[in-house]
Amino acid sequence: MTARSSEGPSDFVLGRASVGSREGGRLRVSLGAMLRDRVRRQIVFALERLVSAGSIPGSGLPRVVVEAPKQADHGDLATNWAMVAAKHVASAKGGASNPRGLAELVAGELRSDPSFERVDVAGPGFINLALSPGFLLDDLKEAASSAGLEVIEDAGHFARPTVETRPLSINVEFVSVNPNGPITIGSGRGAAYGSALCNVLTAAGHRVHREYYINDGVNSEQMRLFAESVRAIVEGRPLPENGYRGDYVSAVAEALRGGPALATTSEYQSASERLMIESQRSDLEAFGVVFDTWFSEQSLHDAGVVEQCLRDLEAKGVADDRPVRTKLNLGKGGKVDSIVREAQTGAVTDEGDAEPAAQSVSGHPPLWLRSTLFGDDMDRVLRRSDGRLTYIASDVAYHRDKFNRPPNADRLITVLGPDHHGYIGRLHAVVAANLIEKPSQSQGELSDWETELYGSASWRDACALARKASDERLEVQIFQLVRFIKDGKPAPMRKRDGNIFALIDLVNEIGRTVCPNGSQAQQNQAGRDVARFFYLMRSHDTTFDFDLDLAERQSDENPVFYVQYAHARICGVLRKAEEAVGAEAVEPAVAELHPKERVLALKVLDLPYEVQRTAEDYSVNRLATYSIDLARSFHAFYDACRVIEPGDKPTTARRLMLCRAAQASLKAALDLLGVSSPERMERASDD
RNA sequence: GCCCCGGUAGCUCAGUGGAUAGAGCAGCGGCCUUCUAAGCCGUUUGUCGGAGGUUCGAGUCCUCUCCGGGGCGCCA
Numbered sequence: 001m002t003a004r005s006s007e008g009p010s011d012f013v014l015g016r017a018s019v020g021s022r023e024g025g026r027l028r029v030s031l032g033a034m035l036r037d038r039v040r041r042q043i044v045f046a047l048e049r050l051v052s053a054g055s056i057p058g059s060g061l062p063r064v065v066v067e068a069p070k071q072a073d074h075g076d077l078a079t080n081w082a083m084v085a086a087k088h089v090a091s092a093k094g095g096a097s098n099p100r101g102l103a104e105l106v107a108g109e110l111r112s113d114p115s116f117e118r119v120d121v122a123g124p125g126f127i128n129l130a131l132s133p134g135f136l137l138d139d140l141k142e143a144a145s146s147a148g149l150e151v152i153e154d155a156g157h158f159a160r161p162t163v164e165t166r167p168l169s170i171n172v173e174f175v176s177v178n179p180n181g182p183i184t185i186g187s188g189r190g191a192a193y194g195s196a197l198c199n200v201l202t203a204a205g206h207r208v209h210r211e212y213y214i215n216d217g218v219n220s221e222q223m224r225l226f227a228e229s230v231r232a233i234v235e236g237r238p239l240p241e242n243g244y245r246g247d248y249v250s251a252v253a254e255a256l257r258g259g260p261a262l263a264t265t266s267e268y269q270s271a272s273e274r275l276m277i278e279s280q281r282s283d284l285e286a287f288g289v290v291f292d293t294w295f296s297e298q299s300l301h302d303a304g305v306v307e308q309c310l311r312d313l314e315a316k317g318v319a320d321d322r323p324v325r326t327k328l329n330l331g332k333g334g335k336v337d338s339i340v341r342e343a344q345t346g347a348v349t350d351e352g353d354a355e356p357a358a359q360s361v362s363g364h365p366p367l368w369l370r371s372t373l374f375g376d377d378m379d380r381v382l383r384r385s386d387g388r389l390t391y392i393a394s395d396v397a398y399h400r401d402k403f404n405r406p407p408n409a410d411r412l413i414t415v416l417g418p419d420h421h422g423y424i425g426r427l428h429a430v431v432a433a434n435l436i437e438k439p440s441q442s443q444g445e446l447s448d449w450e451t452e453l454y455g456s457a458s459w460r461d462a463c464a465l466a467r468k469a470s471d472e473r474l475e476v477q478i479f480q481l482v483r484f485i486k487d488g489k490p491a492p493m494r495k496r497d498g499n500i501f502a503l504i505d506l507v508n509e510i511g512r513t514v515c516p517n518g519s520q521a522q523q524n525q526a527g528r529d530v531a532r533f534f535y536l537m538r539s540h541d542t543t544f545d546f547d548l549d550l551a552e553r554q555s556d557e558n559p560v561f562y563v564q565y566a567h568a569r570i571c572g573v574l575r576k577a578e579e580a581v582g583a584e585a586v587e588p589a590v591a592e593l594h595p596k597e598r599v600l601a602l603k604v605l606d607l608p609y610e611v612q613r614t615a616e617d618y619s620v621n622r623l624a625t626y627s628i629d630l631a632r633s634f635h636a637f638y639d640a641c642r643v644i645e646p647g648d649k650p651t652t653a654r655r656l657m658l659c660r661a662a663q664a665s666l667k668a669a670l671d672l673l674g675v676s677s678p679e680r681m682e683r684a685s686d687d
Numbered sequence: 688g689c690c691c692c693g694g695u696a697g698c699u700c701a702g703u704g705g706a707u708a709g710a711g712c713a714g715c716g717g718c719c720u721u722c723u724a725a726g727c728c729g730u731u732u733g734u735c736g737g738a739g740g741u742u743c744g745a746g747u748c749c750u751c752u753c754c755g756g757g758g759c760g761c762c763a
Binding site: 065067068069070071074078080083084086087099122123124125126177178215217220221222223329330331332333334344366368377378380381382383384385386388390391392418419420421422423424425478480481483485537538539541542543544545547550554557558559561562564565566568569572573574575576577580613621622625628629632635636638639640642643644680681682 | 688689690691692693699700701702703704705706707708709710711712718721722723724725726727728743744750751756757758759760761762763
């Protein structure tokens with residue numbers, strides 16, 4: 001998050017803050033949503049008083065940013081405002097002003113505010129704040145009476161004061177593999193990431209649509225080969241070259257053998273696809289991933305919209321069948337050095353050998369998407385010379401559909417695996433080609449390569465504008481490779497039959513190991529919890545090692561259990577309190593907090609902030625880190641502070657409130673990750 | 688060649704332009720008559736790959752560079 005310098009007082013002063021507003025009769029303050037905003041508001045009030053008194057100028061002041069200091073003895077929260085503001089104040093007054101002096105001025109004002117227990121100026125000009133217990137308890141009360149995720153859904157409204165966000169309609173497409181095999185442990189990362197991302201975006205107030213794009217185009221090479229493999233097995237013939245093999249292929253063949261007779265490969269294709277899609281759906285569900293829409297690529301062809309889209313692109317001048325392909329020679333930083341036009345003399349077979357045009361199946365030249373107009377490094381084929389349409393031809397229609405179909409997505413997020421990295425430029429070109437408008441008048445010099453590629457400044461600018469629009473509306477998130485570690489060494493990703501391990505097998509294996517005496521359902525839950533947490537622990541943007549040895553350990557070192565155990569412990573305390581104290585209403589003691597209580601309270605109240613940031617940068621792993629931190633804070637508190645003290649009911653009431661708040665935050669964080677929050681965890685008393 | 692990701696403690700990794708860079712694991716030493724010890728507390732560990740730059744301040748931003756992983760099809 002960047003601190004924006006402001007134009008005037010209206011910005012540095014409250015901005016659009018609306019803390020504690022009511023909307024629809026529902027109190028929006030929850031989970032301390034933005035404890036930081038409440039603090040920020042108090043600081044802004046102090047600054048306003050200083051402005052009124054003429055101590056500081058009333059304009060040109062920077063925005064107040066509240067941050068958490070790394071060192072605990074630097075207080076609960078801090079602001080660097082004085083350091084940033086010093087130069088503005090100095091120039092406004094035409095004299096020197098040092099950050100520390102300015103900080104002292106503001107600190108003096110803040111000391112009269114009962115929200116703060118202590119206000120210190122430190123280092124080069126930080127203002128360190130220790131919050132008063134009453135201030136913290138107000139927020140904890142809200143959090144304690146909340147019910148986890150339900151409340152977090154309001155977090156987006158709180159986000160507004162700090163960052164301007166408006167609720168968007170977001171379509172998130174993830175997993176989207178061919179229906180030619182089970183969901184693999186590789187796709188598992190995308191499944192975990194995509195589903196958790198959707199949870200977070202929802203929590204931040206957006207309307208989210210979860211979508212799976214079924215790559216079932218009848219022209220797909222892989223799908224045809226898959227169908228031919230299944231057919232070969234059913235008909236007892238040898239597999240085609242590079243055909244599909246493995247248990248699941250036989251299983252599909254077996255299932256089809258029992259059904260109505262199939263005559264053609266395309267009948268085999270649609271029948272086996274249906275079976276695979278059903279199996280993928282059930283595997284994903286076992287992994288806690290559910291989609292709103294399963295969108296069939298083939299349905300676009302069937303409806304004729306792909307052909308229509310191609311005609312539209314030709315009319316717009318971004319697709320044509322001239323026998324030439326443009327490539328961009330890119331220099332450092334993606335700058336275009338020069339362009340190359342390659343004459344396309346004929347069709348290229350699957351083996352990559354060029355054939356004379358006369359021998360190509362149809363004799364037609366291919367239809368090109370001129371994606372280089374939008375910065376892609378080479379033009380892409382939409383219709384092959386044999387007349388068949390490519391995958392990106394469907395993508396043109398698919399993206400148009402995603403934008404135009406209700407609820408009319410404001411933004412598309414597409415989650416892709418590392419092998420699709422090269423696809424980003426193409427996708428943006430596809431969207432830009434859809435969005436391009438007629439060029440208007442424009443001026444400016446054209447470079448050599450621009451002259452060759454665009455011919456005119458107005459066309460160049462129209463293409464650049466379309467690409468910009470595409471960048472704003474489509475966000476491609478690439479997740480990186482996962483490496484599985486077993487016995488301390490990288491484990492093979494493939495089984496003996498050559499297929500990548502299935503996600504469902506990973507879930508089952510972990511479940512069985514971790515929960516040997518559990519029921520099928522318990523094992524599935526445990527396997528899912530561990531697998532999801534591990535997938536989400538690390539940034540999706542980094543290759544990471546999935547440590548199977550650690551994942552399958554049913555104990556202390558396993559971070560999943562560490563976090564879940566904290567939740568179970570809280571539930572245990574609350575159950576005990578029910579018996580010991582009952583429903584007796586006692587006002588929580590507003591008194592000196594134990595240091596561990598304070599740390600826990602601050603961590604609990606940090607959740608909405610974490611959710612907000614995660615919804616901004618899509619770094620879902622942050623919530624896994626947060627849940628571990630929160631669990632740690634709780635365990636430390638639990639060990640240091642007795643909660644149920646029959647002789648001290650006010651303190652008991654306060655600590656129970658803290659427990660309930662911690663429970664709400666912890667459960668919410670786990671819910672967002674798609675991991676369960678057990679109310680009890682019994683240690684398996686064995687060996 | 689170009690693009691993407693990474694390089695932080697012995698290992699796996701967090702880290703929001705801020706103060707003395709943090710966890711977990713591994714190692715060592717303590718703590719259950721007490722709300723669940725799947726827990727807690729203490730202790731050891733750093734040329735943040737390297738070089739410049741931007742500024743009050745850089746692990747974080749920019750440029751260059753070295754090393755590792757991945758990607759560059761009329762496949763998806």
